[in-house]
Amino acid sequence: MEKTPRSKEKREQGLPAIGAAGFTLIEVLVAVVILVFGLLAVGSMQISAIRGNFMSGNTSMAISLASEKMEDLLNRANYSGDPDLDEGTHGPEPISKAGVVGASGLYGRSWTVTDQSSPTRKHIVVTVSWENNKHRVSIASIKNQVVW
Secondary structure, eight states: OOOOOHHHHHHHHTOOOTTOOSOOHHHHHHHHHHHHHHHHHHHHHHHHHHHHHHHHHHHHHHHHHHHHHHHHHHTOSOSTTOGGGSSEEEEEEEEOTTOOBTSOOSEEEEEEEEEOSSTTEEEEEEEEEETTTTEEEEEEEEEEOOOO
8 A cells, every 4th residue: 555645635535724714614614603603693783772772862851842831831920810720721732843833843842731639739731742642741740839
């Protein structure tokens, strides 16, 4: 039997020669599959993060718009002659994404005024909704009118 070098024997058996560097095709394919799954997971997380940031921004704006209206209503001097403080539901006021009242936009702001047991006390609930009333934020407070 003829003696062949060790590296030739390994090549005939499909094994790498001694001292041969590099990756096999199987190793490369496994690495690519793992990389693809990792990139898909990162992409999915990015989409979730973008949606969360968008929702957070809309919620923050809605809270700001509701707080602004509540402060406006609470800072009014008296009830008589103020149609915004008459008992009932007022609005909705359309508000743009930039916060411009009266422009057709993403948000709708309304408020409900209910007379309490005392004629100088009113319960006020301000509600801001967006995405066709799919989401909403409400703030409630009681206003007392000081009579001198």
